[in-house]
Amino acid sequence: xxxxxxxxxxxxxxxxxxxxxxxxxxxxxxxxxxxxxxxxxxxxxxxxxxxxxxxxxxxxxxxxxxxxxxxxxxxxxxxxxxxxxxxxxxxxxxxxxxxxxxxxxxxxxxxxxxxxxxxxxxxxxxxxxxxxxxxxxxxxxxxxxxxxxxxxxxxxxxxxxxxxxxxxxxxxxxxxxxxxxxxxxxxxxxxxxxxxxxxxxxxxxxxxxxxxxxxxxxxxxxxxxxxxxxxxxxxxxxxxxxxxxxxxxxxxxxxxxxxxxxxxxxxxxxxxxxxxxxxxxxxxxxxxxxxxxxxxxxxxxxxxxxxxxxxxxxxxxxxxxxxxxxxxxxxxxxxxxxxxxxxxxxxxxxxxxx
Amino acid sequence: xxxxxxxxxxxxxxxxxxxxxxxxxxxxxxxxxxxxxxxxxxxxxxxxxxxxxxxxxxxxxxxxxxxxxxxxxxxxxxxxxxxxxxxxxxxxxxxxxxxxxxxxxxxxxxxxxxxxxxxxxxxxxxxxxxxxxxxxxxxxxxxxxxxxxxxxxxxxxxxxxxxxxxxxxxxxxxxxxxxxxxxxxxxxxxxxxxxxxxxxxxxxxxxxxxxxxxxxxxxxxxxxxxxxxxxxxxxxxxxxxxxxxxxxxxxxxxxxxxxxxxxxxxxxxxxxx
Numbered sequence: 156x157x158x159x160x161x162x163x164x165x166x167x168x169x170x171x172x173x174x175x176x177x178x179x180x181x182x183x184x185x186x187x188x189x190x191x192x193x194x195x196x197x198x199x200x201x202x203x204x205x206x207x208x209x210x211x212x213x214x215x216x217x218x219x220x221x222x223x224x225x226x227x228x229x230x231x232x233x234x235x236x237x238x239x240x241x242x243x244x245x246x247x248x249x250x251x252x253x254x255x256x257x258x259x260x261x262x263x264x265x266x267x268x269x270x271x272x273x274x275x276x277x278x279x280x281x282x283x284x285x286x287x288x289x290x291x292x293x294x295x296x297x298x299x300x301x302x303x304x305x306x307x308x309x310x311x312x313x314x315x316x317x318x319x320x321x322x323x324x325x326x327x328x329x330x331x332x333x334x335x336x337x338x339x340x341x342x343x344x345x346x347x348x349x350x351x352x353x354x355x356x357x358x359x360x361x362x363x364x365x366x367x368x369x370x371x372x373x374x375x376x377x378x379x380x381x382x383x384x385x386x387x388x389x390x391x392x393x394x395x396x397x398x399x400x401x402x403x404x405x406x407x408x409x410x411x412x413x414x415x416x417x418x419x420x421x422x423x424x425x426x427x428x429x430x431x432x433x434x435x436x437x438x439x440x441x442x443x444x445x446x447x448x449x450x451x452x453x454x455x456x457x458x459x460x461x462x463x464x465x466x467x468x469x470x471x472x473x474x475x476x477x478x479x480x481x482x483x484x485x486x487x488x489x490x491x492x493x494x495x496x497x498x499x500x501x502x503x504x505x506x507x508x509x
Numbered sequence: 510x511x512x513x514x515x516x517x518x519x520x521x522x523x524x525x526x527x528x529x530x531x532x533x534x535x536x537x538x539x540x541x542x543x544x545x546x547x548x549x550x551x552x553x554x555x556x557x558x559x560x561x562x563x564x565x566x567x568x569x570x571x572x573x574x575x576x577x578x579x580x581x582x583x584x585x586x587x588x589x590x591x592x593x594x595x596x597x598x599x600x601x602x603x604x605x606x607x608x609x610x611x612x613x614x615x616x617x618x619x620x621x622x623x624x625x626x627x628x629x630x631x632x633x634x635x636x637x638x639x640x641x642x643x644x645x646x647x648x649x650x651x652x653x654x655x656x657x658x659x660x661x662x663x664x665x666x667x668x669x670x671x672x673x674x675x676x677x678x679x680x681x682x683x684x685x686x687x688x689x690x691x692x693x694x695x696x697x698x699x700x701x702x703x704x705x706x707x708x709x710x711x712x713x714x715x716x717x718x719x720x721x722x723x724x725x726x727x728x729x730x731x732x733x734x735x736x737x738x739x740x741x742x743x744x745x746x747x748x749x750x751x752x753x754x755x756x757x758x759x760x761x762x763x764x765x766x767x768x769x770x771x772x773x774x775x776x777x778x779x780x781x782x
Binding site: 205207226227228230232233234236238240241242243244253254257258301302305 | 667668671672674675676677678679680681682685689690693694
């Protein structure tokens with residue numbers, strides 16, 4: 156049975172539908188990410204679950220109990236904000252203790268719990284510091300500890316890492332995942348950063364225009380995008396129309412297809428034109444499933460560990476990612492190259508919006 | 510380099526002299542027995558102050574002014590703090606309206622305001638014209654702009670909505686969140702507004718004179734009445750009320766400092782530290 160169950164949630168702001176008949180299930184102890192572009196309704200969904208925003212229709216069940224009519228303070232749901240929202244008039248210790256004192260815990264209980272939390276986030280020595288004396292990363296850790304201290308049944312995180320710089324963000328997301336696993340906390344994490352979502356999640360819910368487009372493990376969502384939106388959002392997929400694919404493969408069979416196809420940039424192998432291919436010729440090589448053709452490098456972009464080539468092949472533009480390793484494999488603008496990919500790697504996509 | 514540093518100092522000193530000379534002259538005049546054609550008074554006396562303190566009208570008017578200022582400013586804080594909080598957090602659409610409302614007393618001249626108010630309150634269900642209560646009401650309106658700006662600005666800088674939501678999710682009621690989180694954080698803003706409002710009301714003459722006049726003599730009305738008697742005496746009055754404002758400001762600053770510490774201490778106590 157699902158731990159968190161969200162059924163048919165609708166939310167409209169000024170006659171614009173922000174959430175549309177949305178359903179979601181989360182298991183206990185799971186880290187689920189709501190991933191989507193800004194304005195897709197992911198933050199609104201979090202606010203509806205926490206009770207900070209009323210929804211027009213639908214229900215939220217937590218541990219089998221309908222929490223829809225409850226006030227935010229009675230839902231037992233914690234939330235970490237992008238802006239940290241630490242109380243400026245209280246030091247770290249008092250910030251973490253705030254929720255516990257609201258729950259009327261004894262001072263001894265509060266003390267031991269706050270100390271435990273401080274150890275968890277590794278900020279014991281900062282207990283007396285005020286929020287403005289801490290770095291952004293430290294503030295966000297305190298914010299997490301403050302929410303964890305009251306042992307909420309569910310933790311909501313609204314783009315908690317977005318305000319931090321890249322290095323701290325990467326470090327903190329690893330730490331966050333470790334803490335989540337250690338505490339066994341059920342978390343719903345909102346982000347627009349696909350890399351962040353892929354790294355920390357048990358399950359990703361890809362959202363677009365108030366709907367969940369695709370749900371699955373990071374691997375599933377990345378390697379089997381369901382529709383064009385998913386393919387474009389989750390990676391740098393080549394999205395080809397049927398006509399483009401038939402041009403690329405020189406097989407007219409696809410040209411009648413109305414649907415689109417996705418081809419991962421790293422599935423395309425770029426080699427030196429050792430077969431002496433001519434612009435129009437294609438070959439299947441030794442492997443029947445492999446497709447080989449000639450391409451022209453239009454652009455090469457260094458992305459660090461990979462080089463991204465924009466290649467024109469049979470009148471179709473493709474992106475191909477190659478590991479930045481072998482010196483002999485580096486090509487430049489204007490180079491003729493041989494590209495090879497598995498026909499099976501061209502994934503048919505469902506039409507968007509279903 | 511030296512020149513660059515000297516210039517601001519010259520400006521600062523000149524400004525200080527410009528501001529302090531009238532005060533100093535007033536002080537000298539209030540302790541002078543005779544001061545005709547010399548730079549400094551020819552002879553000194555504390556007689557004017559003695560006269561002043563011997564006059565029961567003076568102490569009475571000082572008390573009245575203090576009392577009415579406390580009442581008006583206190584009422585203003587009690588009404589405006591929750592109002593601004595509610596508008597900022599729950600009814601942001603009303604913010605523009607509130608903005609216009611609080612600016613009206615700025616725009617309306619004192620005489621116009623007074624005549625209108627006398628007309629409105631001289632009869633009907635609340636006939637308070639001529640009593641001190643009309644002055645409390647008017648003073649409440651007069652300090653609205655200062656109260657509003659100070660409190661609203663500090664509420665904006667602390668991201669009030671985020672803080673309230675965070676507190677609510679930690680199990681605090683709205684009232685508790687307001688008391689424990691919002692009030693301590695906007696205290697510096699309230700302090701500035703209160704001080705400003707207080708000193709403005711203390712020196713207010715037009716409204717008091719028109720609305721209550723001789724029936725409720727405030728320090729300014731008293732000053733006006735005795736101005737014609739003797740310049741020395743008037744100077745003594747001015748020095749006195751300057752000192753009162755100075756002391757009051759000191760007390761208010763110290764008090765809000767203590768309050769600020771207390772609210773932190775209270776949360777410490779609550780958290781068992």
